Amino acid sequence: SLTYLAEGRLDQAIATAQRVLAFAPDNIHALSNLTRYLCISGRVDEAEQQAERLKAVESDATDVWLKKAEALSYVGDDQGVLDVFSAAERAGHLEPPFANPVLYHLAAVAAMRLGQENQARRYWKQALKLSPGLEVARANLSDLRKPVGERHAPWPFSFPNWVTQKAIADLGRYLEPAFQRGEEEAVTRATRRYLRQHPEIASLVPLLLDRGDPMGREFALHIARAAGTPEMQAALRDFALSQRGPDEMRHEAARIASEAGLLPSGPVRLWMQGEWREILLMAFELHEEPDPERDPQVEQWLTEATLALHRRDADEAERLLKQALEIEPDVPALLNNLAAAYEMQGRMQEAEVIIRRLHEQYPDYVFARTGMAQLCISRGEIDEAEALLKPLRTRRRFHFSEFAAFCVAHIQLFMAQDNLDAARSWLDMWASADPDHYAIAEWRRRLAKPKRRWGPFGWRI
Template identity: 30%
Template sequence: RIEDAIAQVTGLIFLGKEKEALQAQQEISHQPWWDESTQVASYALLKHFAAVCHARTGDIAQAKSLWNEALEQHPDLEVAEQNLQDIRMPASERNGVWPLSLYELIPSRWLDKIRQGQSERATIDITKPLSNSYIERICQLGDKTTITLGETLLLKRFEGGDLETKPILIALLEGRQGNYKERFSFSSQLLEAGVIDRQDPINLWDGEQPQKIQVKGNLINNKPKPTTLTLKQQSKMAEALDAFRNGDIPCAKRILKKLCDETNDASAWGNFAATYEKTGDHKKAEMLMKRAVKVDPDYLMGRCNLAMFYIRRGDTDKAKELLEGLLDTEQLHIQEAITLYGAYAVLSAREGDLDRANTLLDSVQEMAEDYDETDRLQMYRNMVDVPLLDKFTGLFSRLAKGAEND
């Protein structure tokens, strides 16, 4: 019977046996009772299940085709329509496919009580019969609502002393269900609850591949930052940075000057400033870095680098103004993280707190090694040498004296 077929395929999907579910469905379609002209909704549901299996095994094109067939057969099959909409989203915004809605995974009478405004304690009591393993599995297969409820229940159980939930919560954080932004938010909840530590490396799925991040109140990764530059302008920026790294500063200056004139982009101004810093023209470099921050007051690299000018000449109050609030930035590229933590480390050293300075730098050491950014980090370690800072304070005071008025 079709009902038995649905139960068999559903069970295989829940066990994570998508290939076996597809094979079973193929065999079912050759049974003598198979007749898609009857019980249309049931046959459409089986096509939806097949689409889920294809999507979870990487055949997105076939999954889309089957969802479209299911909707042609039964236009009111919401779960198929919702999955089709989700799979069309950019990879980082996808939830991940799901076979069933929350109301088909948890008794509706429980959900009705929860929806009627029961207290948190009552919600926990209502769902107590659900095992941790079952909640984990429905989160791995669920839509956004299912994931939110399941993770909340597991987190409350952890806070109530159920340590069995800790590895489950971490596995869900690193899993593929739920979009990147939601995983990101969930990591903060786990950090606050003590499930994970600030030093724990986490592999966060971005919709296409795992991204190694570190949760420090910030999430640190190496995902490219959004840019307003065109592809051609990005290519020119890359050319300028290559020239800078290879020591051809005049070439880098020419390209960056043109980019600044064309785009008035904060990162272009910031990199242009770096070329003057490299050649020892600190006054010009500071003037250009101020321009970068003026163009985009939220430009983190610019604010950190401008703060460094003030730190070097002993004006820690102005440096603090520029750095204020930046440690609350939720998501940082690894280069931003090193620059931000480095600036705070040098500021701490300038104020005599070497322990905090070294702790800040140590906290990003592993990430710097993972992403080949140890040279950048070492630059800040060198600056944390207080006698060295003292040596340069007078020099920067003289060289940059007029820069404040630019």
């Protein structure tokens, strides 16, 4: 069966192992090999069944522990690996001449994956003491010297143990012409053709993202990103929400999943720098297109009024907006800016009347929702504010001014909840999308002195 594996003939390798088991059902080598063959063939459920069968086998062979640990490592049964290691210890097979360095390595991987880093380090050091040339153990220990957010470790096997040489050769044959053309769509089509030819790779992508070595994880990320199928996007989402691999790779996976609609825009809980953090994912399209149906003179007055508000010249803004409202009395943008002018002048009740009117008449209008949410925040009605803002997070397209209001409302929401890290994340996202916005610097100052109180539109009160 190993010869068939080397030739990339997985079906024949599986059939050979099954024939052995037909007359020797407790053959540990055949069971372990069959588990691996099924796993790397994409038949993960069947592999898990064989691994469970292997667990129950008793044998006097000294390599029974290693063969069990290998099979369980392929299917990701970390506790099972440690149970096997403990059984080997009870049997006295962790001492010379029976001690196996690879068994120590696999136990280290399982321990690390279960959060037992100190124990994992001890096992890897013992593996290297037994076999100084065991490169996979040395590579894992070396990886642990990196900052926590840059680590790939732990991984049980190197990339060639997961993917056949034929699959690798075919990858180049399918994708190289597409890369030479330099067209993203061509690469996507070629990758999808490759996955149709090698369906096992699609099943391996989640496994490699979870427990592959650096090369394997990079391979899986590139395949999933290039293919862009629902199955691959789901694999990237699951990887993004896990604790495996470097932060940068998981953040990239999260971005792709968010753009595919599999993660919400806005804050998402991701494992970063060794702890769970609220991370903002930017998956919005921003534009600055004017309203084509608005009277040109009204549009001009609105622009001038907006600039006046930026200068904090509320009286001039009010004059211009009222002129415009005489021509088009029901334009939401005019009313919204008039409310902002009133608030800047301290005319809070008049501003609130306009905000409520806008929300009643135009419930999907971004400024109406953010304005109502900010009113709720100013009154301590945090749950109500959250409910108002939540529907906006599913939007994919904002005018730059809408996006600013959207971000400001969330900054205020998180400040009210004393979650300054989340507030700063929203500010950073806003700044990355619209770095020249006049209010960015002001909000950075406000976050530096978070005890101040701010009105519904962000003006100090």
